[in-house]
Amino acid sequence: MALVLNIETATTNCSVSLSKDGETLLLKEDNTPGFSHAEKLHLFIDEIISNSEYKASDIDAIAVSKGPGSYTGLRIGVSSAKGLCYALNKPLIAIDTLESLAHQVSTNEGLIIPMLDARRMEVYAAIYNCNYESQREIKAEILTEYSYSELLETNKVYFVGSGVEKTKVLINHPNAVFIEGKLPSANEMALLAEIKHKKSDTEDVAYFEPYYLKDFVALKKA
Secondary structure, eight states: OOEEEEEEOSSSOEEEEEEETTEEEEEEEEOOSSOOHHHHHHHHHHHHHHTSSSOGGGOOEEEEEOOSSOHHHHHHHHHHHHHHHHHHTOOEEEEOHHHHHHTTOOOSSSEEEEEEEOSTTEEEEEEEETTOOEEEEEEEEEOOTTTTHHHHHHSOEEEESTTHHHHHHHOOOTTEEEEOSOOOOHHHHHHHHHHHHHTTOOBOTTTOOOOOSSOOOOOOOO
16 A cells, blocks of 8 residues: 555656556656656656645655666666655665556457567567566567567467557568557556555665666767
8 A cells, every 4th residue: 555656767758657556646747759858857756746635755665667768768767766765765666667568458368569669670578468477578679570470370469669660560460459659657657566565576776777678889979
C-alpha cells in the first residue's frame, strides 16, 4: 500500500506519475519529438506533487524506468530519481522499460513484443506472453523480413513501441498486429512499482546505474 512517484525518461516521452496502491492518481507527460527532459522533468515532478493532496515527504518510494533506451534520457531520469531518494530518504525502485511498455497491450491470447527504436534497422526488444510473463530476455537485434517468423506461425504477435514503424515495413504476416504511436509511460509503472515495493525489491541508490544494454558511443561531428 504505497504512494510512489514514477519517472519515465527512456525515450522522447518525458513522463511522471503519482500512484497509490498500484493505481495512477496523476500523470503528466510530453512526448513531442526531441528530448526535453532536462527542461521539463523537474517541472513535471513539482506540478504532480503540488496538484496532489500529498507532500513530497508523504511519498513512500521513487520508481524510475531503468532501460534500455536513450542514453541521455536514462541518465537524466535516474539522476533525478536518485537525487530525490537522497533528499527525501526514500527507497529507489527500478522498473524494466520494456516490461512497462508491454503492459500497454491488453490481450488474452498470443505474445507481446515491446520494442524500442535503436540505430538503423536495430531495435531493443523482449517477448512476453499475454500474462506479461517474460518469454525471452531483452536483446538488441537487427530486423529482417524473417524476424519472429517462427513465433508468428503459431501465435498472434502484438508489436508495440517506437520500433513498430520500422518493423511493419519488413514483416507482413496475418498474425502480426502493429500497435502504433505508443511509448513507455509512467502510467504503466504504477502497478509494477507497487509489486516491487511490497517485496522490498529496491536498489542501492549509491551504485544503481541505468540498463543501457549496449555501450554508449559518442559520435564526433563531421
